[in-house]
Every structure is written in C-alpha cells, then in structure tokens.
Amino acid sequence: MNTALAYKSAYHEENMNPPEPCTPHLRLAESYPLEKIRADFPILQQIIHGKPLVYLDNAASTQKPRAIIDSIRKVYEEDYANVHRGVHTLSQRCTDLFERAREKVRAFLNAELDREIIFTRGTTEAINLVAYSFGRRYVGAGDEILISAMEHHSNIVPWQMLCETSGAVLKVAPMNRDGELLLDEFESLLSERTRLVAITHMSNALGTINPVQEIIDLAHARGIPVLLDGAQAAPHIKVDVRALDCDFYALSAHKLYGPSGVGVLYGKEKWLKAMPPYQGGGDMIRRVTFEKSEYNTLPYKFEAGTPNIADTIAFGAALDYVNAIGLEAIAAHEHWLLEYATERALEVPGLKLVGTAVRKGGILSFTLERIHPHDIGTLLDFQGIAIRAGHHCAMPVMDFFHVPATARASFGMYNTFEEVDALMEGLRETIKMFG
Amino acid sequence: MLDEIRDLYQEVVFDHNRNPRNFRVMEDANRKIEGFNPLCGDRITLYVKVSDAGVIEDLSFQGSGCAISTASASLMTEIVRGQTEQEAEHLFDVFHRITTGKNDEAINLEEIGKLAVLAGVRAYPARVKCATLAWHSLQAALKNEGEAISTE
Numbered sequence: 267m268n269t270a271l272a273y274k275s276a277y278h279e280e281n282m283n284p285p286e287p288c289t290p291h292l293r294l295a296e297s298y299p300l301e302k303i304r305a306d307f308p309i310l311q312q313i314i315h316g317k318p319l320v321y322l323d324n325a326a327s328t329q330k331p332r333a334i335i336d337s338i339r340k341v342y343e344e345d346y347a348n349v350h351r352g353v354h355t356l357s358q359r360c361t362d363l364f365e366r367a368r369e370k371v372r373a374f375l376n377a378e379l380d381r382e383i384i385f386t387r388g389t390t391e392a393i394n395l396v397a398y399s400f401g402r403r404y405v406g407a408g409d410e411i412l413i414s415a416m417e418h419h420s421n422i423v424p425w426q427m428l429c430e431t432s433g434a435v436l437k438v439a440p441m442n443r444d445g446e447l448l449l450d451e452f453e454s455l456l457s458e459r460t461r462l463v464a465i466t467h468m469s470n471a472l473g474t475i476n477p478v479q480e481i482i483d484l485a486h487a488r489g490i491p492v493l494l495d496g497a498q499a500a501p502h503i504k505v506d507v508r509a510l511d512c513d514f515y516a517l518s519a520h521k522l523y524g525p526s527g528v529g530v531l532y533g534k535e536k537w538l539k540a541m542p543p544y545q546g547g548g549d550m551i552r553r554v555t556f557e558k559s560e561y562n563t564l565p566y567k568f569e570a571g572t573p574n575i576a577d578t579i580a581f582g583a584a585l586d587y588v589n590a591i592g593l594e595a596i597a598a599h600e601h602w603l604l605e606y607a608t609e610r611a612l613e614v615p616g617l618k619l620v621g622t623a624v625r626k627g628g629i630l631s632f633t634l635e636r637i638h639p640h641d642i643g644t645l646l647d648f649q650g651i652a653i654r655a656g657h658h659c660a661m662p663v664m665d666f667f668h669v670p671a672t673a674r675a676s677f678g679m680y681n682t683f684e685e686v687d688a689l690m691e692g693l694r695e696t697i698k699m700f701g
Numbered sequence: 702m703l704d705e706i707r708d709l710y711q712e713v714v715f716d717h718n719r720n721p722r723n724f725r726v727m728e729d730a731n732r733k734i735e736g737f738n739p740l741c742g743d744r745i746t747l748y749v750k751v752s753d754a755g756v757i758e759d760l761s762f763q764g765s766g767c768a769i770s771t772a773s774a775s776l777m778t779e780i781v782r783g784q785t786e787q788e789a790e791h792l793f794d795v796f797h798r799i800t801t802g803k804n805d806e807a808i809n810l811e812e813i814g815k816l817a818v819l820a821g822v823r824a825y826p827a828r829v830k831c832a833t834l835a836w837h838s839l840q841a842a843l844k845n846e847g848e849a850i851s852t853e
Binding site: 640655 | 705718741765766768769
C-alpha cells in the first residue's frame, strides 16, 4: 500500500483540493515504511465482521510486532531461568538479558544510571510505588500534592489514598474548555506545603500534551519535585528525563508495542536512595535476620519478588523495534493522521470533538449528537473498526465536559489514512442506522 | 453486517430509544432509585408507584444512556405497569435469563412479549449490563432499597 497515494486519493474521492501545505504530508508519508510496519504485526491481518480490522484503540493498548512475540518465545525456549540468583548458565544468561532490557530503557529515556530504572507491573504500579514510598518519607499532615484536572484515575487515586493515610491535601490544577492546563492557576497552587507535583505528560482522554518543561521549571524554582505520568506520552514523544530534569517518570510497556504486565519507574537516584522500599520480599534484601533486614541497593530495593522476566526482556525488543523506525518518524506520522482525522471528523454531522488543545498527540475523542458512545463503539465494531467508548478511566474529565462518556479513536505507528477514511465512513453509517 | 446489527438493534430498540415511553419525573412516586452503570456512564432514575395491595400502578424514568439501556428501561415501564410485585420479580428473573443466555431453555418467548427484542445482547457480554440496568434498579426499588444501585 502506498500511503502517499492513499492520502492523495482520499482527497481525490472527496473531490477536494489537498489542504495547504500538502507537500510535507506527501514527503513524510513517502519516507515512512508503513507497508513494512503493517506486515510486522500479525494481528492486523485479520477480518472482523467481514471487514479488514481497523485498530484504533492504541491509547488503551498497542498491538505487538512479530519481533516481540518471537522474543518471548525465544526466552522460554532457550534462555529462561530465574534472575539474580543462580550460578548456573541459564540463570546467568537470563539475568544478562533482563539487565540488558534495563539498559535499553535507560537509553530510551536518556537517564543517567541503570539503577534509576525500576521495573514494575505498569504505570499504575509505578505511581503507587512513589505515592507509598515517597509519601512515607516526605509527606505528612497538612502537606499538599498537586495534580491536574485531566489525570487518569491511576494518577488520582494513589494520591487520594496517600492523603487519607497521611492527612495531606490533594490540590487540582484546572484546565480550560479546550482541555489545556491553565499554567497560571497551576503556578498559583504551588505552595510552601506542596511536596510533589504529579501530572500527566499527555492526557489519555483528550490527547493534550502538557507543557511539562514549564511545569518542571516552575516547581523546581520552589524546590518541589515532579512526577510525570508518561503512559500515553512515551510511545509518541521523545522523552529525555535529564533534559527535562524530571524527578520521576512512569510508563507502561504495553502501550509501547511491548507486552502487558511490565512498566517502568524512572526516579532520580537521590530520591530512590532516600525512599523506603515499596514491598518486602526476595531480591530486595541484602541480609535478613529475624531481628532486622538490610535492604538491597538500587534498583533491586524496589523490585521484590521474581519479576516478569520474559516480558521485560521482550520489552527491550520492543524498544529496539521502535528505535529502528525512530520515535520522531512515528510521531510525525501520527501527527499527520491526527490532523487529517480532525479535519475529516469536523465534516461528520453532529460530531463534537472533546479535547481541542493546540498541542495534541494522536487521540481523537468525540461525541455524536443523540448517539451514545457505546452504541457508536458497537456499530463501528460491526464494521471491523475498534475504538474505545467510555470514560477512559478519567471520570473527572467527563464531568468537566458534561458528557457521560466519549468515543475515542487513537492512532499508532501502523495506522493508515485509509483507516481514518474507514472510521469516518463507519460513523456516517452509524448515523444513518440511528436515523 | 446489517443482519448482525439487527440482532442487537431491532427496530423496536431504535423506536424506544428515539421516543422513550414514560420518560418523565413522577411527583407522587412512593419509590425512587438511582441506577448507575460505571462502565458506560449510563444513569437512570426510576420512579415507581406501588399500591398498598402490592400492585405497580405506575412507573417512569429519567436519565441518559445508550440505545440498549434506554430502550430496555422504556420497554420495562410499559410491560411492568399493572403487575404485582411478584409478577415483576418473576419477569426480572426471566429477563435476566434471556439476556445472559443462562438457563433459558424453558422460557416461553410469548410470555415476555416485546422484551424478546433484547435477547440479542447475550452475544455481546459488554452490553448485557446496558439491558439489565433498568431491571436491577426496579428490583432494588421493589425491595425498597433507597440507595443508589450500580451494575458493578
């Protein structure tokens, strides 16, 4: 499939002129190996309800290229044993592979040290780890945690739990009707009692990309550390934790074309050293007696128990895969998809976009007049199109926009302009059915 | 595609979604309950008037939800009116069985009348709760559980 042609033909069929500027679209599309990428994802080559699958639920989870599936199989067929324990060959080999994955994550985030990379079950566990361990050490009664109005539940609830046990107060920085953070209001909420800012890098419900550098600079000017929820951003934006100077960064492998059940907490060494362990168990200790235990060094202090070995190694393979294409190239492709989709969506009668920030990642959240998002989701599914319908684990965002739910199409590296056309055609069919 | 859609969205469903019956506030209701489906964000407020003899004299609803949940609530208010609490309880049980596809062999479809149009949800587990929200709310209202109920 030639995407450049596809993009042109989409406009041709509509008998419209391509938008200005059209050249960058075509140039980018031509240099992007979309056909090859699609061939790497076995799951995409299937028929759903008689139509080719159009997978537009990437913000929930991405599909996996064959290299990742092969990586998992190889671990179990050739290399598997428990890590950090045995003296035997397999254990050593598997430990090396596991630690190599940590090094790949370090490089991906441009962190300074491997020991600043903690493996978790996902972004949720990474944030809970900070809420628990940082909270125990640094947060007390009357202190404040500052989040934003566009957070996912996993960057709200752990802080509420911390506030409940510590007597701290949760503060929420507001956003405007486009779904953009109000930076002035944010700044005015930074107080002497603020112990931590925890904010999303990119909103899963709205697509908004937050001005994280400004946020970090404002917080650091007052000596306040910042945690970024990077679950959505990491697959779409090149993250450099040292350039950002963020204190914590959390992400999930499964949204980055890797396996589910693996996540990462990056933390500056100075914080991780000072924080107490999150869970107790094997691997996180150096010496145990019944009187007292001595904790292991970083990163193992925060990795109690046997980790998700094979999936973590496969996550390393996923990062290799993403790096080989280039995150910038992926981001550019998704940007053109979003721009094209936004333009086409506004032609659909009764469609209202939810989340219209100037800086957005590849997420198109919307409602249709008189048709509930769940009906949209089901009717699109009948046409082979997978989107998400619901509150996107961001109920406060839904309340803010006075909608019970939205329909959300979200783009990944393998999506095509024809798939955007299929979505729009599917929406028109849906509207027709509902009459 | 069309046939599959029609299994789930029969014309009766579209009709009741477009023009829900008994979609109003009832000032003299003696039971009122809020139902909520957190997965979808469907919300329903159900009003019921039960006589001293245990007959459901009137019922109505308000709220917002998908076509399946709205049509289900609308159909329920039509069918249950005039029934005794026991009859409504029995119908809830029957409806639950046809929508989940469990132990429904012996069910006489004539007994449930128009409700049969919602049997299609059994093939869509994610949508079963849409169809049963109104019925769970009714059951709670009849038991006089004053608090909000949820399908979770």
